[in-house]
Amino acid sequence: MTRPSVSVVVVSRDRPDALTRCITGLSQVQYDPFEIVVVADPAGIEAVKKMACSDDVKVVAFDQANISAARNAGVVAAAGDVVAFIDDDAVPEPTWLHYLIAPFEQSDVAASGGFVIGRNGISFQWKARLINALGHSEPIEVAEDKATVLRAPTGYAVKTEGTNMAVRRDILVELGGFDPAYHFYLDETDLNMRLARAGHATAICPRAQVHHGFAASVRRRPDRAPSDLFDIGASWAVFARKFIVDTAQDAHWKDVQTSERKRLLSHMVTGRLEPRQVRYLMKRLRAGHAEGGVRPVGANQVTRHASDGFKRFPVVARHTHFELSTLRGAAAAREAAKVRVKNAQIVTLIILSRTAMYHHVQFNPAGFWEQKGGQFGKSLRNERIFQWARAKARKKKEMERVAIVRQV
Template identity: 30%
Template sequence: MRVSVVLCTYSLEMYDHFREAAESVLRQSYNDTELVIVVDGSESVYERVVDDYGDCKDVVVHCNEENVGLLESRNTGAELASGDVVAFIDDDAVADEEWVTGLVRGYQQQDAHAVGGMMVGDWVAGKPVFLPEEFYWLVGVTHRGFTDGPGWVRNTFGSNISFDRETFLDLGGFDTDIGGRKGDANLQGGETELCARLATEYGESVWYNPDATVSHKVFDYRTEPLWLLDRAFWQGYSKRAMETFVPESGGEEGEFLRDLIKDFVPSRMKRLARAPSITAVIQLLMLIVFTGCVGGGYTYGLVRYR
């Protein structure tokens, strides 16, 4: 089974991080791995990529004629790929050496159409003490309450997900109308919509293997409270938008909210009563604040997508 890993990039400012991501793919323990690099409309970045990787075995390099965005670039990468499986990683992430092996195991053992893994945090600026683990998903890190151990899930993060390539192409890839800021609406969740379509058309979810890990760099701006609050609002908005595209896409958010109310908040309050601390108080308060921001974004989405 050949695995093609699609890595998209577009900025010289991110080039050093992109190289770390690319090198982590080239160091995979799984031998039959192809790296497909898609440069999104930047000639200067493309020239550097060609200099560094143009002559490398099992590396495909492509440059879009113009900047078309991440989702369309990923679709292009999947079309260029030669693998049986197409996997996706971002240019601010680093794959564990056993990542592809872990993904392949899901296809071999579960006969899955899609397999994803765990995102772990690389806290470049230090882990913010106010951010509760239940909301690590705001910074692209697998959060408390996602799932316990391997199993079927609706979707994993877009920087650690893969598909049977024929299935991906049959579904038409990512919907390019999703993702990125459109006016005042930062619509997110391309992988959510695609995986919801997978469930609708193939009757199957994504197999989650927590042993297939990717480290996501959490830069300093992503730990600023205002950025996180804004992110929470637009994530809530995106959840509502996803429900209008694919009505079946909202189940996991409902379960997460129930867990927050019935389990996470009460358990934090009990721990706080047993061992009071300023950090515990702040995280409990922020748990409520972030939940409110997500709810506000969802409500805004109800108005916009009536």
């Protein structure tokens, strides 16, 4: 069976460095055929132009603070059978599309979603979830060694994450794409609800993994404290109008305010917010909700045919290499890793200190994975704090931990 062609849409605004890193990661994805569609502001477009692969990337100019409209612009440009989405502050594992797209071999699968790894590069931020009738997510258990195809129970929808999801292009056209009434937040949740109402199946693919960085934005500071809640309030108002019965909307809004205030107070306790900032943010939440109550709603029409032909990204078959280093030799090891990347290798550099420090993983902008931690420290957060191991044995353990998603 011929593999579906895939268009990977990346929306970027005010984060050119993160976008460059994301595209570097996408350039190592082992799937063919796929294309990269970047929907970006002027700074993002300039960043793409500076990359060696710039001629192989579709670029769509878009300079509005509306992620739904931006994604629709990406869908219009996308010529693949399936459209995948990843955020500009995320990086995929090399096998990402291999696992995310495999379920589409079943004709009844309309969408798929994978697991998302958080800022430490090891722990999962999001796994499998359902959305209930009030728009809140609930975790569910699925097999973690294979994809699970789900049809949500009545009143529920299967949750996919905007930074790690894929949808058949013809289904996106059928549903009208994303609803521009959601400038930010709940945009993919709205699509999930409409997919469920239309009776479509969604696959959850645990091994389709991306690392999500939670980069700073106009709505979120580098320490993850919110800087504005206007769009969150507006999006909840839109969601309620579309999916929550009138008699339950007031109680739902009270619950949202209580939840957001609790979140803000937790930031205040840790010193990330001051009391006056909490009051301001709650005021912005309420102002957004008022505007969301009168915004025009309804999914925007995306074109049945792409605006341009399929721009196949040149996939380089890469070998996987794991390298062990000490802190003292880390600088030289990083330089060697850069050379290996240029020689078509997927490189994981494991830098161990003679400590029990927790492990962290990040994707270096030069194109290699870097894992740092103590030789006796834990990587998975549910492990023992101290683990005796020789350096080579520790390297082998970490290789085995990630091989299924990084080994190609």
